[in-house]
Amino acid sequence: MTTPVLLAIGVGGILLLLFLIIKLKLNAFLALLIVSILVGLAAGLPLATIPAxxxxxxxxxxxPAIVAGLGSTLGSIAILITLGAMLGRIIELSGGAASLAGRFTEILGPRRVGAALTGAALVLAIPVFFDVGFIILVPIVYGFAQAAGLKPVRFGLPVAGIMLAVHVSVPPHPGVVGGAALLGADIGWLTIVGIVMAIPLAFVSHLLAGRLTRRDIDMLPSTREMFEQSGRGGVQSTVTGTITSTVAPPSAGMILTLIVTPLVLIGIGTTAATLLPAGDPVRNVAQFIGAPLFALLITVLLAIYFLGVRRKWGRDKISDVLESALPPTAAIILVSGAGGAFARVLTESGIGSALSSTLLATGLPILVLAFVVSLALRAAQGSATVAILTTAGLLASTVADGGYAPLQIVAITLAIAFGALGLSHVNDSGFWVVTRYLGLSVSDGLKTWTVLTTVLGLCGFALVAAFWGVLAAIG
Incomplete structure (x- = not known):
């Protein structure tokens, strides 16, 4: 087939995917499988594998192409997502989130409560999914807002902003991990660079949210009632999974140590691979302990002991906590795998190569393409994970054929991630979580949350562009 026809099939497939998800409200997993089959048929893929x-x-x-794409993607991300969810669940139910936020407040002082919560949210968001992490912090946001005599949006908006920024850009979250698998980005470097870039974004989230909430914003009646009840101890019932215990919650230092542990292990493996020659025994050991799977597994086991066993959780309790982390991740894992299947069909059909040659012919920078395509998909269908996976699939051939260095591929992956950060609006489930807990109407949500996520996405892309420039300058 000619390049224009292949590109038309690719565009039609994406439009159909958006139609099925947005208009028909079809489950994203089913929609991705259906579109993968239709695109394969339209592009002339054989019904059965033709041997070489x-x-x-x-x-x-x-x-077979769908199965291969699904399997290769799940092989890279399923274990990481599951272990990350288990770690987050243990931290959530042990009371560690509250301890972390409280300690940050003590260090920074009562006048900097907003900054303290934003800083705690940045750290907490590394192992915890966005929706869950935000809900964990809602009681803390409400409590500080009542103490300060302010509405919860003043504290909650910057918290939500930085948590979403971390969710789209830092492993083990599914979108960026799946995108890295499709593009061949190094998870260790992606984690390090993603966290470094999240730090300035936390300042942007805190400062911009302060300006966006400077005017008086009316609270929705239902949220106002929940907010007032929280002062009388009623808010805990709105947070799923909250448990009561006579055992003191873990210290902030313990939680911080557990969160940092996998990052340190991954950093050791990445550093050894960079500094030591291939085949060096020390390098081999460092890469083993620095593999994301091993690092997260060790951290989960440490969390089970220090947050569970030492705090008098019985075997049944620990088992229940770990089991409760699995159902929410199932849909995420399957959608991520289906995104990989769609990407594989795009590659096998030649659509990826056709797009690659067309994009290269335009002369547009790869970073701009990565960001803009991801941002457009995010705005169109709402899911950051789907936007990242689809964009990574579209650009996989371009990246593979471009001869980019490992850190450049990391930069391209982050450009895609930050594109998926912007333009959160009414077709995004996160939009409704944030606006309802903070008492925002749809109009106020668009003026605050949508603006905040878009500015954070643009600032993230600016950081990626600067990083790209440094890489080009040093050779």
């Missing part, structure tokens, strides 16, 4: 010959390479059939 002396003159032609093997051509995967439609279903």
């Amino acid at each position: 010959t002396d003159t032609d390479p093997e051509r995967l059939g439609i279903v």
Whole structure:
């Protein structure tokens, strides 16, 4: 097929995907599988795999291509997402989130409560999914807002902003991990660079949210009632999974140590791979303990002991806590895998190569393409994870053929991630979580939350562009 026809099939497939998810409200997993099959048929993929010959390479059939894409993506992300969810759940139910926020407040002082909460949210968001992490902090946001005589949006908006920024850009969160798998980005470097960039974004979130909430914003009646009840101890019932215990919650230092542990291990592996020659025994050991799977597994085991066993949780309790982390991750893992399947079909059909040659012919910078395509998909269908995975699939051939260095691929992955950060609006479930807990109407949500996420996305892209420039300058 000609390049224009292949590109038309690719665009039509994406438009159909958006139609199925947005208009027909079809489950994203089913929508991705359906579109993958239709795109494969339209692009002329064989119904069954054609073996390789002396003159032609093997051509995967439609279903084998879907299975291969699903399997390769799940092989990279399923374990990381599951372990990350378990770690987050243990921290959530042990009371560690409250301890972390309280300690940050003590260090920074009562006048800097907003900054303290934003800083705590940045750290907490590394192992905890956005929706869960934000809900964990809602009682703390309400409590500080009541003490200061302010509405919860003043404290909650910057917290939500930085948590979403971390969610889209720092492993083990599903979108960025899946995008890294599709593009071949190094998870260790992606984690390090993503966290470094999240720090200035925390300041942006805190400062900009302060300006956006400077005017008086009316609270929704239902949120006002919940907010007032929280002062009488009623808010805990709105946070799923909250447990009562006579055992003191873990210290902030313990929680911080557990969160930092996998980052340190991954950093050791990445540093050893950079400084030591291939085959060096020390490098091999460092890369083993620095593998994200091993680092997260060790951290989960440490959390089970220090937050569970030492705090008198019985075996049944620990088992229940770990089991409760699994159901919410199932849909995320499956959607991520289906995104990988769609990407594989785009590659096998030649659409990825056609897009690659077309994009390269335009002369547009790869970073700009990565950011803009991801931002457009995010605005169109709402899911940051789907936007990242789809964009990564579209650009996978371009990246593979471009001869980019490992850190440049990390930068491209982050450009995609920050594109998926912006333009959160009514088709995004996170939009409703944030606006309802903070008492914002749809109009006020668009004026505050949508603006904040978009500015954070643009600032994140600016940081990526600066990082790209440094890489180009040093060779």
